[in-house]
Amino acid sequence: MEERIRYLLRQYENNKCSHEELEELFGYIRNARSSDVPLKRTVKKIYDDIRKNHPSFTYVDENGRLILTEPEQAFLPPKEAISGKNIKAPVWMILITGVVMIAAVFWIMRKDKPGNHATFRAGGIALTKKFSERSEQKFLLLPDSTEVWLNAASSLEFPDEFAGNKREVVLSGEAFFKVKDAEGMPFIIHTGKVSTVVLGTSLNIKAYPGERAVTVSVSEGKVNVKRNGNIVAILVKGQQVRMDNAGKKVDEKNIAASKVAAWMQxxxxxxxxxxxxxxxxxxxxxxxxxxxxxxxxxxxxxxxxxxxxxxxxxxxxxxxxxxxxxxxxxxxxxxxx
Structure with a gap:
């Protein structure tokens, strides 16, 4: 297991983690319990080894938390010829940024660039706003373990902790969500007058300010897409809906899974x-x-x-x-x- 974790961290360090490898790395981290001392020691040892050669990549703070900072060089996928036809998706390569939560053990996180986050209050609840710059993609892990990938020039607002009987976030721009299933707690993504209600679902939403349409695409699960509280569409795996700014349904169609969040690939x-x-x-x-x-x-x-x-x-x-x-x-x- 030690060699496998070392390999996954090296892949992360070089921005070469496939989607499956990233999920495996998260799995090791999330499944670790505070009482799992051997696993915690193993991961710490690997981090210390990496730090010897790459001191800017990782370190352990005074509270015993393992801190992971992102490599400077962004991932560039292999070159491919231009084609006007649909391109078959290669291995899912993504650039990982943002804060990564380690359940019940410790936190692995990167240092955000100055200005890449802000905290404010709305409706009496403190919200955190994370955003990506132009030409930047960012990964976020929310308090409920929902995974979010922000596309360029996008932002997401969310509370430090989800309370009550629903989970609500506000998106501006484009993001892919892998929503953590929570019985009785729907996950609601607000994009202007459009809201998308899901439970345990993977979906992509594109809703940039100033653009003519809001697009919701589902790769797993089922969602209700609403405007001003009225249901516009009910989508399941492999379906997409596009609406104009007036709320009119522009197009509803089936979509291949590889196209749901093609930008991530x-x-x-x-x-x-x-x-x-x-x-x-x-x-x-x-x-x-x-x-x-x-x-x-x-x-x-x-x-x-x-x-x-x-x-x-x-x-x-x-x-x-x-x-x-x-x-x-x-x-x-x-x-x-």
Missing amino acids: GNMIYDDENFTDIIADLERIYNVNILISNKEVQSLHISTSFRKDTGISQALLTLCRLTGTKLHSGDRQFEIQ
């Missing part, structure tokens, strides 16, 4: 999406500014897909070929004519 898949919304997505993901001077293409709907690691220039060239426009570029500044 480095795939950028757009199915009949508005051109300006796609451009806004690229601005967030690559942290660039893109001007659309050709007004005729703004209302177009595009279906295409490409790998994130193809880069912003190739992604825009693909869109320009599809729309018959031209691309002009400067220092992180692009114009579509």
Whole structure:
């Protein structure tokens, strides 16, 4: 077991953890009890060994808590050719950031960058706000062990502890949720006037301010999607609903599991999406500014897909070929004519 934990931590350190390996690492941590002294000593020993070669990666504080900071280099998936067709998802590679809770034993956490979190009060309840910057993805583990992956330029507000008969969070942007099942305590995700109610479910929600639609996609379980308290859709595994800002159901359809949170796998898949919304997505993901001077293409709907690691220039060239426009570029500044 010691060698296996060492391997998983090395994978984490190098940002090479697959989704399955990440789940296995969390499993070792969550299943450990405070009385499980041998396991705690084993993990501490491995951390101490890693610290000798990488002092910035981990350390043990004065309270005996194991502290894990994220590596500086972000993960870049293998390069792949651009294609206008759907791309088969590779191994689930993600960049892990945020606070990781170790149930009943200790906490493993990274130091957040300055300005990446804030605490405030709403309705008498203290809420914490975590957010990702442009071109950044962040992992969060909530007080109930629900796992959340934030996409670029997104935020999530949640209490330090869920109390009462429901769990409520507020999302702005895009995130994938793996909700921890809790009998009698529905998990409610608020995105403006739209709320998504789940129990034990895995789903992706895209609700960036200013975009034309809110999209909810389900990979496991069942959810109720509401607007102003009225049910808009009931979704199960492999279903998706898109609503415009007026609450009208734009589209409800079946969706492959690999497409529910394709962004986590480095795939950028757009199915009949508005051109300006796609451009806004690229601005967030690559942290660039893109001007659309050709007004005729703004209302177009595009279906295409490409790998994130193809880069912003190739992604825009693909869109320009599809729309018959031209691309002009400067220092992180692009114009579509």
